[in-house]
Amino acid sequence: MQGKKITVEFDIGDYNPDIMDFLTLLDITSKSKATDEDIQNLSNEITGKWWAENKHRLLNESGH
16 A cells, blocks of 8 residues: 555456445545535435335334
8 A cells, every 4th residue: 555545456357346346435435525424414314214205114014
C-alpha cells in the first residue's frame, strides 16, 4: 500500500466478482462526503418508508 492507493492484480478470468464489487464499493465510498449522521438519517428514512408501505401486509400475515 502506497499512500492512499492499493494495487490489486488478477489473472484475466481468475477473480471472484464479489471481490470486484467490494473493491468498487471501497472506491465509491472513499469519495463520498456523507457523514455517518447523513448515512444514518438516510437509513432511517428508507426504513421508515419501507415500514409504512409494508406494515399492513406483515401484520395481516402474522394474524395480528
